[in-house]
Amino acid sequence: MLTLGVAALLAVGCGSQATVDSPDAAVGGPAAEAAPDPAVRVDGTVATGLDEPWGIAFLPDGTALVSERDTARILHIDGDQARLAGTVDGVMPAGEGGLLGIAHADGAVYAYYTADDDNRVVRMTWDGTTLGDAEPVFTGIPKAGIHNGGRIIVGPDGMLYVATGDAADPDSAQDRSSPAGKILRIRPDGAIPEDNPDPDSPVFSLGHRNVQGLAFDERGRLWASEFGQVDVDELNLITAGSNYGWPDCEGSCARAPFTDPVVQWSPTSTASPSGIAIAGDYAYVASLRGQTVWQVPLKGSGEAIRLELGDLGRLRTVKAAPDGSLWLSTSNTDGRGDPRDGDDRIVRLTVS
Numbered sequence: 001m002l003t004l005g006v007a008a009l010l011a012v013g014c015g016s017q018a019t020v021d022s023p024d025a026a027v028g029g030p031a032a033e034a035a036p037d038p039a040v041r042v043d044g045t046v047a048t049g050l051d052e053p054w055g056i057a058f059l060p061d062g063t064a065l066v067s068e069r070d071t072a073r074i075l076h077i078d079g080d081q082a083r084l085a086g087t088v089d090g091v092m093p094a095g096e097g098g099l100l101g102i103a104h105a106d107g108a109v110y111a112y113y114t115a116d117d118d119n120r121v122v123r124m125t126w127d128g129t130t131l132g133d134a135e136p137v138f139t140g141i142p143k144a145g146i147h148n149g150g151r152i153i154v155g156p157d158g159m160l161y162v163a164t165g166d167a168a169d170p171d172s173a174q175d176r177s178s179p180a181g182k183i184l185r186i187r188p189d190g191a192i193p194e195d196n197p198d199p200d201s202p203v204f205s206l207g208h209r210n211v212q213g214l215a216f217d218e219r220g221r222l223w224a225s226e227f228g229q230v231d232v233d234e235l236n237l238i239t240a241g242s243n244y245g246w247p248d249c250e251g252s253c254a255r256a257p258f259t260d261p262v263v264q265w266s267p268t269s270t271a272s273p274s275g276i277a278i279a280g281d282y283a284y285v286a287s288l289r290g291q292t293v294w295q296v297p298l299k300g301s302g303e304a305i306r307l308e309l310g311d312l313g314r315l316r317t318v319k320a321a322p323d324g325s326l327w328l329s330t331s332n333t334d335g336r337g338d339p340r341d342g343d344d345r346i347v348r349l350t351v352s
Contacts (some may be wrong), residue, residue, distance in 0.1 A: 032332075040309075042347050043347075053069075056237065058321060059104055065085060073086075074109070095146055099111060111134065114148055120136055120137060140179065146167075147210040151211065153216070164183070176206060183214070196240075205224075209227055215320075221237060228251065230276035232251030275329075277326055291314055312347065313338060329345070
């Protein structure tokens with residue numbers, strides 16, 4: 001069992017930031033310091049003692065499922081209790097691979113994981129207590145020790161959006177016949193939607209190095225966070241059929257046919273963004289090397305502000321909860337972090 005912490009932790013201050021000029025223009029950073037608006041604070045601990053948590057999926061009843069990368073377990077968190085919902089067969093964790101993103105829709109749970117020969121999307125039934133066996137939905141996504149992508153979400157159109165990495169083969173991101181280095185759009189049964197950019201291809205966008213964050217805003221627009229190689233991390237506004245430039249450029253390309261980021265961080269130690277969540281008119285971007293959450297306004301001009309949340313370490317996933325809070329998971333037991341007592345954990349953030 002995992003125990004819910006009810007004591008508040010640390011308040012939010014201000015820090016360094018990248019700048020945003022408009023929702024459609026790429027920018028650099030960092031810029032001047034400013035206080036976050038709306039304010040964000042850590043308001044308690046949801047769970048401790050997790051083993052490399054990766055994905056969070058909220059259920060209609062307000063409870064949540066959490067995936068663990070290397071154990072292949074999915075935990076069901078209900079109030080102050082967490083129990084095993086199931087273990088996904090066939091997961092082969094290595095390097096950055098393993099059981100990664102999860103999503104829930106219409107009584108089914110979808111998971112993205114690294115298998116023997118590929119990365120794949122599977123579907124499992126959920127009866128409110130136990131997960132059924134994993135059934136393949138989409139297979140053949142290239143795998144490697146690094147750059148496996150892994151985020152999966154259900155869009156407002158009911159389609160699955162799947163973030164893949166280039167699997168250490170940068171040229172694959174520009175190869176339209178490869179699912180690597182892409183955001184894929186598929187039906188829940190794995191079929192290709194007829195209104196995809198190419199009705200014969202699952203590719204929704206291309207030119208990605210390693211996308212690990214996906215979220216839709218209130219206008220139905222898709223946003224994605226992406227790891228840079230050396231110099232620049234990105235937050236991109238994703239449009240159907242667009243090419244985001246990797247490996248021809250890192251960050252802004254400023255030339256056709258490439259689409260530039262809305263926000264970029266330099267150097268990559270500033271962010272290394274993973275999961276993102278959207279609440280109101282703001283995106284919240286969890287950062288691994290940056291060990292912070294960035295608050296990014298999505299409309300008008302403004303500044304992407306680094307939130308000071310205390311010493312939580314590497315941050316993997318941030319997810320908007322049904323009650324208006326944000327759940328934020330650490331990633332200090334992933335082999336690259338420095339675990340604190342009780343790690344890994346999920347904390348609750350309140351936005352006001």
